[in-house]
Amino acid sequence: MSGAVEQVRAGEREARVRPDAAPLLEAVGITKIFGALKANDGIDLAIRPGEIHALLGENGAGKSTLVKILYGALQPTAGEIRWNGEPVRIASPAAARRLGIGMVFQHFSLFDALTVAENIALAVPPRESRAALAAEIETVSAEYGLPLNPRSIVADLSVGERQRVEIVRCLLQKPRLIIMDEPTSVLTPQEANDLFSTLDVLVAGGVSVLYISHRLEEVKQICHHATILRHGKVVGECDPQKETAARLASLMVGADIRALSGEHRSLPDAPVRLAVTDLSLPPPHPFAVALDHVGLELRAGEILGIAGVAGNGQDELFGAISGERRSERSDAVTIDGRPCGTRGITARRRLGAAFVPEERLGHGAVPRMRLSENVVLTRHATDGTLRRSGVIDRLSSRGIVDRVTKLFDVRKGTPDPEATALSGGNLQKFVVGREIDRKPGILVVCQPTWGVDAGAAAVIRQALIDLARSGSAILVISQDLDEILELSDRIAVISKGRLSEPRPTAELTREEIGLMMGGVGEGGHAH
Amino acid sequence: MGAAEAILLTVVTAAVPLLLAAIGELVVERSGVLNLGVEGMMIMGAAGGFAAATLSGSPYIGIFGGLAAGIVMAALFAFVTLFLVANQVASGLALSLLGLGLSGIIGEPFVGTPGTKLPALAVPVLSDIPLVGKVLFAQDILVYAAAAITFGVWWFLYRTRGGLIVRAVGDNHGSAHALGYPVIRVRLLAILFGGACAGLAGAYLSLAYTPLWIENMTAGRGWIALALVVFASWLPARVVVGALLFGAVSILQFHAQAMGLGIPSQFLSSLPYLVTILVLVLISSNRSVLRVNTPASLGRPFVPDR
Numbered sequence: 001m002s003g004a005v006e007q008v009r010a011g012e013r014e015a016r017v018r019p020d021a022a023p024l025l026e027a028v029g030i031t032k033i034f035g036a037l038k039a040n041d042g043i044d045l046a047i048r049p050g051e052i053h054a055l056l057g058e059n060g061a062g063k064s065t066l067v068k069i070l071y072g073a074l075q076p077t078a079g080e081i082r083w084n085g086e087p088v089r090i091a092s093p094a095a096a097r098r099l100g101i102g103m104v105f106q107h108f109s110l111f112d113a114l115t116v117a118e119n120i121a122l123a124v125p126p127r128e129s130r131a132a133l134a135a136e137i138e139t140v141s142a143e144y145g146l147p148l149n150p151r152s153i154v155a156d157l158s159v160g161e162r163q164r165v166e167i168v169r170c171l172l173q174k175p176r177l178i179i180m181d182e183p184t185s186v187l188t189p190q191e192a193n194d195l196f197s198t199l200d201v202l203v204a205g206g207v208s209v210l211y212i213s214h215r216l217e218e219v220k221q222i223c224h225h226a227t228i229l230r231h232g233k234v235v236g237e238c239d240p241q242k243e244t245a246a247r248l249a250s251l252m253v254g255a256d257i258r259a260l261s262g263e264h265r266s267l268p269d270a271p272v273r274l275a276v277t278d279l280s281l282p283p284p285h286p287f288a289v290a291l292d293h294v295g296l297e298l299r300a301g302e303i304l305g306i307a308g309v310a311g312n313g314q315d316e317l318f319g320a321i322s323g324e325r326r327s328e329r330s331d332a333v334t335i336d337g338r339p340c341g342t343r344g345i346t347a348r349r350r351l352g353a354a355f356v357p358e359e360r361l362g363h364g365a366v367p368r369m370r371l372s373e374n375v376v377l378t379r380h381a382t383d384g385t386l387r388r389s390g391v392i393d394r395l396s397s398r399g400i401v402d403r404v405t406k407l408f409d410v411r412k413g414t415p416d417p418e419a420t421a422l423s424g425g426n427l428q429k430f431v432v433g434r435e436i437d438r439k440p441g442i443l444v445v446c447q448p449t450w451g452v453d454a455g456a457a458a459v460i461r462q463a464l465i466d467l468a469r470s471g472s473a474i475l476v477i478s479q480d481l482d483e484i485l486e487l488s489d490r491i492a493v494i495s496k497g498r499l500s501e502p503r504p505t506a507e508l509t510r511e512e513i514g515l516m517m518g519g520v521g522e523g524g525h526a527h
Numbered sequence: 528m529g530a531a532e533a534i535l536l537t538v539v540t541a542a543v544p545l546l547l548a549a550i551g552e553l554v555v556e557r558s559g560v561l562n563l564g565v566e567g568m569m570i571m572g573a574a575g576g577f578a579a580a581t582l583s584g585s586p587y588i589g590i591f592g593g594l595a596a597g598i599v600m601a602a603l604f605a606f607v608t609l610f611l612v613a614n615q616v617a618s619g620l621a622l623s624l625l626g627l628g629l630s631g632i633i634g635e636p637f638v639g640t641p642g643t644k645l646p647a648l649a650v651p652v653l654s655d656i657p658l659v660g661k662v663l664f665a666q667d668i669l670v671y672a673a674a675a676i677t678f679g680v681w682w683f684l685y686r687t688r689g690g691l692i693v694r695a696v697g698d699n700h701g702s703a704h705a706l707g708y709p710v711i712r713v714r715l716l717a718i719l720f721g722g723a724c725a726g727l728a729g730a731y732l733s734l735a736y737t738p739l740w741i742e743n744m745t746a747g748r749g750w751i752a753l754a755l756v757v758f759a760s761w762l763p764a765r766v767v768v769g770a771l772l773f774g775a776v777s778i779l780q781f782h783a784q785a786m787g788l789g790i791p792s793q794f795l796s797s798l799p800y801l802v803t804i805l806v807l808v809l810i811s812s813n814r815s816v817l818r819v820n821t822p823a824s825l826g827r828p829f830v831p832d833r
Binding site for chain 2: 073092093094097105109110111112113114118121122123126
């Protein structure tokens with residue numbers, strides 16, 4: 001991570017002091033057992049009024065389970081929850097809301113086909129009239145700096161706007177405690193800053209926030225206190241402002257995370273392996289984005305990162321490069337100099353390309369097929385060992401599964417389960433690993449580390465870097481700016497279906513990229 | 528009565544059973560359930576309605592008979608798909624076959640029995656308006672009911688909290704459940720409402736359209752009603768337009784024959800189905816129209832996790 005990044009983030013807020021008050025919510029000895037797995041093991045947690053309390057931990061550390069228990073979606077096997085010192089039983093999410101606990105979900109629980117006002121109406125007790133509710137929405141959105149048009153259809157909104165709907169919906173219930181599950185994972189840096197301002201207003205009014213995040217820098221910036229979970233147990237509590245990010249990370253993981261090896265490189269003379277030239281495609285459906293004269297050149301040995309807020313044409317660009325959507329012109333996409341714009345995905349794979357789509361279940365893997373069968377699906381055309389006189393060689397496909405399993409530490413119950421049986425993070429490791437294992441000349445990957453924990457993310461990123469160093473060209477499309485900055489040699493930003501000119505990572509600041517992601521200016525505007 | 532008025536009258540009577548069945552199915556699908564058993568519920572409504580009317584001597588009692596038969600069939604579908612989580616498509620197809628068979632048994636004693644037609648209720652003054660007076664204001668009670676139900680469905684779906692909940696459940700049952708709405712109960716009520724409407728549509732056929740019991744007298748109208756819902760892209764107002772259009776096409780054959788046009792009658796009687804296929808192809812080719820209003824959870828079974 002570059003020094004410029006630190007500069008933008010630090011120094012905007014004064015030091016936070018944890019309020020000295022009796023806890024609003026206290027969890028004592030919370031234990032939850034699923035079959036043989038102890039997801040939560042005697043967890044103690046105390047949230048004081050008016051504080052932002054961070055809950056940190058790796059995937060599978062038990063954060064989601066704990067949060068579901070606090071929100072009434074799960075019942076603890078043992079332990080007690082106290083609200084203002086009184087023991088309570090939170091039987092359902094509705095009961096949690098009645099107590100004054102609100103939740104903003106990581107994957108938004110909104111209704112796409114309904115308007116903003118309708119979405120909010122569904123979550124709050126009936127109001128006198130629609131007008132009364134609309135007025136209330138406007139008051140709250142003005143008060144907390146969350147601009148919204150109540151009449152917009154949710155499907156048309158950006159991710160940041162959707163999150164605003166969730167937050168306003170939560171605020172209208174007048175909560176005393178708001179649980180936020182990775183709220184910034186899909187936001188631009190500017191949108192995240194707006195969110196932090198909203199949180200400032202909230203805690204100033206005495207509301208508490210339980211803040212779940214992987215992003216240690218932002219936890220350091222906005223949280224008063226942190227509780228760290230590992231393997232279902234509390235392993236530490238601290239004031240995150242006084243700790244380094246590295247120390248927080250090692251508390252979470254229980255070991256030091258190894259730093260990535262590899263500098264950002266500049267390769268102006270390397271041969272172009274993937275070229276997209278003046279590619280325009282109309283939107284495939286009304287909620288999609290048109291690609292507008294997109295062009296890029298990807299050179300051997302380099303990693304090109306494409307940053308952007310979700311829904312700005314990433315899926316459409318991926319589809320056009322992978323061949324899921326063909327273009328009219330053959331030379332719109334060329335792989336190693338061979339035009340293939342009109343050819344399908346298998347033809348492009350034969351030319352040496354590999355693709356990892358964003359949605360792992362249903363797009364990257366067939367849910368009800370075994371991992372070995374999923375291996376055959378993407379590699380049958382390029383891997384001769386998978387077939388013997390036209391018949392699938394199961395030994396060979398299982399061998400690939402074993403190799404990927406070992407290399408990327410895919411955790412699964414049986415040697416060759418159905419894809420749907422894997423947890424999200426493990427399936428992600430498998431889907432990415434399956435393609436990297438092929439050693440493709442060109443790899444196009446969306447959200448390579450979506451939903452995987454810091455340790456596994458480091459393994460995947462290192463594998464991508466190593467693949468590039470061996471001469472492959474890699475295109476990374478991600479909404480995670482940290483990831484883009486860490487991996488890429490050059491960075492371009494996609495906004496409303498248009499791709500900016502790629503620029504060397506070293507020349508760019510996080511703020512510049514953020515502005516471009518928000519659609520402000522092209523290239524040097526932010527200087 | 529002029530020729531134009533006569534044609535309009537027959538178009539309306541042909542449209543009413545389609546409208547009733549389709550508007551009920553629209554509510555079912557808006558709640559996220561695909562019930563392909565409309566044909567079966569409708570034919571049971573026709574048989575039940577005719578039996579009740581003949582046994583009691585009152586066509587109005589017959590209406591309740593049709594209503595009840597449709598609801599019983601729908602309840603069976605709801606039990607199988609909501610509580611046993613059976614596949615909706617397979618269950619719906621089975622319901623259609625079951626209805627066709629069962630109605631034959633119920634109707635058996637009534638084959639050849641003359642029925643009593645629902646009387647027309649003329650609204651004074653208004654029914655004297657030239658051309659449209661008789662068409663709109665001198666109809667039987669089921670025609671008025673169809674209009675009222677259609678308006679009611681629109682009002683309910685877009686103007687009430689209950690309707691908002693139905694649409695929410697159909698759009699994203701996971702979120703609706705997370706917000707504390709009873710997904711299964713909402714869908715149960717929607718399915719029963721759909722059954723009641725299909726039952727009424729059937730009763731209209733055997734009590735007003737042709738006051739007789741004839742086996743398989745729905746003759747595929749339930750399937751056309753299903754197509755109509757897609758045709759209307761799940762919007763009540765478009766169901767009315769579609770029902771009139773499909774009604775007009777199915778009536779055309781009789782008028783064409785009466786006028787002595789040299790078109791084979793088999794071709795004309797297959798016209799409604801050809802039009803249905805054509806319209807479905809045209810609509811499906813324009814995915815953007817479909818996607819905006821299609822209930823996103825349509826046909827997906829809901830199982831709450833524990």
